[in-house]
Amino acid sequence: MVFSPSFSYLTIISLLFHLSYFSSIEAQNDGLIVKLFRKSSSKYMPNIVQAPIHAYIGQHLMEVYIGTPPIKISGITDTGSDLIWINCVPCDGCYKQINPLFDPRKSSSYSNVSCDSSECNNLYSHECSPENQCSYNYGYADNSVTQGVLAQETVTLTSNTNESISLQNILIGCGHNDTGTFNDHEMGIIGLGRGPLSLISQIGPLFGGKKFSQCLVPFHTDIKIASKMNFGKGSQVSGEGVVTTPMVITPNPVSYLVTLLGISVEDTYLPYNSKGDASKGNMLIDSGTPPIYMPNDLYDRVANEIKNKISMEPIINDPSLGTQLCYQTNINLDGPNLTFHFENANVVLTPIQTFVPPKEGVFCLAINNQTEEEGIFGNFAQSNYLIGFDIEKELISFKQMDCTK
Ligand SMILES: *[C@@H]1O[C@H](CO)[C@@H](O)[C@H](O)[C@H]1NC(C)=O
Ligand SMILES: *[C@@H]1O[C@H](CO)[C@@H](O)[C@H](O)[C@H]1NC(C)=O
Numbered sequence: 001m002v003f004s005p006s007f008s009y010l011t012i013i014s015l016l017f018h019l020s021y022f023s024s025i026e027a028q029n030d031g032l033i034v035k036l037f038r039k040s041s042s043k044y045m046p047n048i049v050q051a052p053i054h055a056y057i058g059q060h061l062m063e064v065y066i067g068t069p070p071i072k073i074s075g076i077t078d079t080g081s082d083l084i085w086i087n088c089v090p091c092d093g094c095y096k097q098i099n100p101l102f103d104p105r106k107s108s109s110y111s112n113v114s115c116d117s118s119e120c121n122n123l124y125s126h127e128c129s130p131e132n133q134c135s136y137n138y139g140y141a142d143n144s145v146t147q148g149v150l151a152q153e154t155v156t157l158t159s160n161t162n163e164s165i166s167l168q169n170i171l172i173g174c175g176h177n178d179t180g181t182f183n184d185h186e187m188g189i190i191g192l193g194r195g196p197l198s199l200i201s202q203i204g205p206l207f208g209g210k211k212f213s214q215c216l217v218p219f220h221t222d223i224k225i226a227s228k229m230n231f232g233k234g235s236q237v238s239g240e241g242v243v244t245t246p247m248v249i250t251p252n253p254v255s256y257l258v259t260l261l262g263i264s265v266e267d268t269y270l271p272y273n274s275k276g277d278a279s280k281g282n283m284l285i286d287s288g289t290p291p292i293y294m295p296n297d298l299y300d301r302v303a304n305e306i307k308n309k310i311s312m313e314p315i316i317n318d319p320s321l322g323t324q325l326c327y328q329t330n331i332n333l334d335g336p337n338l339t340f341h342f343e344n345a346n347v348v349l350t351p352i353q354t355f356v357p358p359k360e361g362v363f364c365l366a367i368n369n370q371t372e373e374e375g376i377f378g379n380f381a382q383s384n385y386l387i388g389f390d391i392e393k394e395l396i397s398f399k400q401m402d403c404t405k
């Protein structure tokens with residue numbers, strides 16, 4: 001499919017106005033991972049494992065192959081949840097997708113997971129089907145829901161030397177009733193969170209550890225241009241300009257939380273809240289949410305300061321733009337830069353990461369004003385950074401980079 005700018009920009013603005021992020025509620029159980037991987041751990045060690053990622057309408061789609069014979073699946077890259085799931089036959093009430101549905105009956109490596117297994121117990125909301133299979137119900141913060149059965153399948157990825165790497169018995173959700181804010185290119189979600197069911201928790205131990213790195217291309221990029229997700233030991237973020245912030249570990253077993261101390265708009269420093277303090281883990285790093293979300297207090301001060309720094313007058317008389325801060329311009333603004341002061345790590349965002357064009361000749365600030373105390377560092381902000389997530393060392397690293405190269 002060819003990327004269609006006018007269509008995608010419209011959809012991006014609708015995403016700006018509708019809360020559209022993914023997070024979940026899962027229980028942790030480390031025993032699962034060891035059990036799954038003990039049998040095949042040495043076989044794949046020499047390779048660096050990768051998966052291509054394309055930008056399409058507000059989400060970054062990761063390509064993986066599932067089943068035997070392998071079927072190409074494009075799923076939303078989501079660091080905010082852990083389950084890997086795809087639309088499966090039958091899927092009568094599901095949102096429409098352009099590719100044929102995955103048919104488990106046509107895959108020789110498909111097997112259902114039984115309801116009394118420890119794997120099934122990793123799902124927060126599950127029940128036993130009449131055939132004793134593990135039926136799940138997995139929801140997201142924007143009210144999207146997948147309902148289906150937990151299964152084991154072969155997932156095939158690629159190495160940096162173009163070999164295909166087939167991983168057996170990976171737990172995936174075969175979704176039979178999937179609804180919510182999805183478009184027809186999205187065939188499911190590839191969860192990359194810290195929980196035991198995520199792709200990284202399941203495959204990381206095979207390839208040098210539970211860590212991965214991503215470099216998301218900005219949304220104006222042609223859909224044909226892919227960047228790579230690197231898993232395990234190939235995911236190091238090193239060299240000049242790398243900054244690293246600690247993950248904050250809370251009872252939430254899935255999310256990547258970090259601490260944002262404040263934001264500088266050019267050289268004006270604004271603390272996270274007007275009292276001058278910042279609570280630990282106040283920012284979620286979520287590739288499944290397009291814009292940044294900030295609490296009202298921070299948003300008001302940041303938006304106001306951005307307005308002060310731009311000499312143009314903002315658009316005030318276009319109801320289709322809502323209350324977003326927007327400017328009439330054919331090319332993106334040339335400033336201001338925003339520096340996110342994470343604990344130990346200053347991350348500079350240029351207008352490529354903070355302004356998006358909802359329609360021809362208009363650029364709007366891609367930050368949402370929300371009532372929650374916590375913020376979300378969404379995928380616009382993550383683009384053109386190589387970001388490393390190291391679950392074992394509990395660190396997140398950033399390095400500015402042109403992800404299209
Ligand atoms: C898996 O479970 C589903 C739902 O219970 C059932 O329809 C299907 O036949 C099962 N597949 C296999 C291979 O057992
Ligand atoms: C892998 O395959 C792609 C496309 O088929 C090609 O562009 C690339 O050069 C290959 N890489 C290696 C290391 O062989």
Ligand SMILES: *[C@@H]1O[C@H](CO)[C@@H](O)[C@H](O)[C@H]1NC(C)=O
Nearest residue numbers: 093144145146147177178179
């Ligand atoms: C499918 O999911 C929707 C939304 O979660 C729900 O309202 C509906 O009852 C479900 N249908 C079936 C057959 O379970």
Ligand SMILES: *[C@@H]1O[C@H](CO)[C@@H](O)[C@H](O)[C@H]1NC(C)=O
Nearest residue numbers: 296299300303323369370371
């Ligand atoms: C942000 O939201 C709050 C609460 O809804 C509102 O009072 C405030 O005016 C909003 N800020 C802007 C700049 O729109």
Ligand SMILES: *[C@@H]1O[C@H](CO)[C@@H](O)[C@H](O)[C@H]1NC(C)=O
Nearest residue numbers: 334335336337348349350400
């Ligand atoms: C904004 O940041 C970019 C990238 O770090 C830099 O090239 C540019 O000079 C900065 N602009 C200003 C006005 O500081």
